[in-house]
Amino acid sequence: MNARASAGRHRRLESLQVQCVCYDSSLDRLRRTAEYVNCAADHAISAGLATSVNLAFGDCSAAATVDADALETLRSQNKNLSAVSATFFGANLGHGGGHNRLMSTSSADLTLILNPDIVIAPNFLVELLKALRRPKMGLVEGRQLPSEHPKDFNPKTGRTSWCSGACLLGSTQLIKNVGGFDAETFFLYCDDVDLSWRVRLAGFKTAYQPTAVCFHDKRLSDQAGWMPGAAELYYSAEAGLLLPYKYSRPDLTAGYRDHFAQSDIPESQKAAAAFEQRQRAGLLPTPIDRDHKVGQFIEGAFARHRFKSR
Numbered sequence: 001m002n003a004r005a006s007a008g009r010h011r012r013l014e015s016l017q018v019q020c021v022c023y024d025s026s027l028d029r030l031r032r033t034a035e036y037v038n039c040a041a042d043h044a045i046s047a048g049l050a051t052s053v054n055l056a057f058g059d060c061s062a063a064a065t066v067d068a069d070a071l072e073t074l075r076s077q078n079k080n081l082s083a084v085s086a087t088f089f090g091a092n093l094g095h096g097g098g099h100n101r102l103m104s105t106s107s108a109d110l111t112l113i114l115n116p117d118i119v120i121a122p123n124f125l126v127e128l129l130k131a132l133r134r135p136k137m138g139l140v141e142g143r144q145l146p147s148e149h150p151k152d153f154n155p156k157t158g159r160t161s162w163c164s165g166a167c168l169l170g171s172t173q174l175i176k177n178v179g180g181f182d183a184e185t186f187f188l189y190c191d192d193v194d195l196s197w198r199v200r201l202a203g204f205k206t207a208y209q210p211t212a213v214c215f216h217d218k219r220l221s222d223q224a225g226w227m228p229g230a231a232e233l234y235y236s237a238e239a240g241l242l243l244p245y246k247y248s249r250p251d252l253t254a255g256y257r258d259h260f261a262q263s264d265i266p267e268s269q270k271a272a273a274a275f276e277q278r279q280r281a282g283l284l285p286t287p288i289d290r291d292h293k294v295g296q297f298i299e300g301a302f303a304r305h306r307f308k309s310r
Helices: 005-011 028-048 068-077 094-104 124-134 170-175 190-203 232-248 250-261 266-280
Strands: 015-022 052-059 081-089 110-114 118-120 137-145 167-171 205-216
Touching: 015 094, 015 124, 015 170, 028 052, 028 068, 028 118, 052 094, 068 081, 068 124, 094 118, 094 137, 094 170, 094 190, 110 170, 124 137, 124 167, 124 205, 137 190, 167 205, 167 232, 170 190, 190 205, 190 232, 232 250, 232 266
Parallel strands: 015 052, 015 110, 052 081, 137 205
Antiparallel strands: 110 167, 118 205, 137 167
C-alpha cells in the first residue's frame, strides 16, 4: 500500500451535525430537507469522510411545526441519519440565535449551517468535507443555484471574503471558539459575514466550493430580480448599519444612516431610527478589526463582486 492510500485509510473521520433554523416552514419542506440530507449523508459516509451525520431542526415559529409523530416518521424514513431532532424554541431567536442554541448542545465535530429552503445535491457533503480538509480552512460554502452570489473568489483556491449562512460548513469547536454567531447584534442578515470575518481574524480561511451544488428556492421577478418582503428590507438595512460600525467604519454607518433616514422606504427609515435608539442606549457592538485586515466594504457590498449589477 502506498503512503497516500495509507494516509487516506487512517485519516481521522468526523461526526457532522446539519442544522436548519425554521420560521413558519411547512412540514413538507422539512421532509424534503431531510430526504436530501439523508441521501448526501449516505454518500459522505460511504466515501469515508464522516463517521455519522445527524439533522437538527430548530423552530422559531409561534407553534411547533414538527410534532412527535412527524418526528418519528422523519427518523424512520431517513436511516442514513444517526439522529433527527426538532427543538421548538418558543420564541423567534433569529438566524444566528437559533443556530447558537442548536450548537450549544451539539457534540458533533463539524456543523453545517443550512437554510430549510435549500435542496442539496447527493455529493454536496462530500465536496464540502473535502474542501474543509485543506490547511487552515475555517469555513466553506456551497454553490447556490439558480442565483449565485456575486462575491468574488479565487478560482484556484476558492478563497473568498465571507461564507453564506445559507449553506456553510465549519468545525463546531472553531465556531464556538470565535464566539458563534453574534445574535445580539445581527438578527437575520450579515451574521454570516461577521462570523466569517472573525474566523479570518483568528487566522483561518474562508472559501467557496463550486462543486458543492445546492438549489436555493428563492422566487425572482419576471426581470430575474429579488422580491424582498418587509422583514428582509428592514433587517438587511439594520445589518447594513451595524456591520460597518462593528468593523470600525463609523463613517460608512453615518452615511448609510442618513441615507436610510431620508429614504422613501418605510423599513429603511425604521432601521435608521432603531440604530439611533440602540446608540443612545449604549447597545452598539464594540468595534473590532481597527486595522481593516478583513472587513471589506466595496460599493455597498461586503466583498468585490464578479458580476456587474447593471
